[in-house]
Amino acid sequence: MAWKGISVSGVKALWSDFQGGVCLGGRGTDNGTVVLDKECSLGARVTLEEGGLHPWTVTCGVGGALFVHGMRASSRAEAESMARAAMEDIGDFLERMESDEVSQADAIRFAGIWTEAFTNKYDSSSGSWERPPLRGMFPRFFRR
Numbered sequence: 001m002a003w004k005g006i007s008v009s010g011v012k013a014l015w016s017d018f019q020g021g022v023c024l025g026g027r028g029t030d031n032g033t034v035v036l037d038k039e040c041s042l043g044a045r046v047t048l049e050e051g052g053l054h055p056w057t058v059t060c061g062v063g064g065a066l067f068v069h070g071m072r073a074s075s076r077a078e079a080e081s082m083a084r085a086a087m088e089d090i091g092d093f094l095e096r097m098e099s100d101e102v103s104q105a106d107a108i109r110f111a112g113i114w115t116e117a118f119t120n121k122y123d124s125s126s127g128s129w130e131r132p133p134l135r136g137m138f139p140r141f142f143r144r
Helices: 076-098 104-121
Strands: 015-017 033-040 044-050 056-062 067-073
Antiparallel strands (some): 044 056, 056 067
16 A cells, blocks of 8 residues: 555655554553554644544544544444545645645634534544545645
8 A cells, every 4th residue: 555655746745663563462542453554744643543442443533633533433444544544634724724825823723623523524424534635625735
């Protein structure tokens, strides 16, 4: 699986094992076994757990936005699909926030709107993570 270099603009949102994979095989926040734990170079983390409170759990966190969101899945394939899509959306968001073209005021306003759109898209019960990336919902903000 290609987990590194998820990028819309080619800036620098690279995903790698969180702290070199130190958490793999350990207990996650939902008391499952951590089978995937990725961090983004721009300040985010996505963790996939098996077992615990649910068959599969994907937890996404974005540091600068002080945002954490958890999703449930019934299979590993579904959880990996969620995680991949979430990493793409988070990478796009963080790359844009890092852009010199975005003012601090615009970034603050957009962070709240984006967070709501992200949580709506990644509602575990809807299957909506399979929809196109969030950048398509915000063409004005993601324009180049």
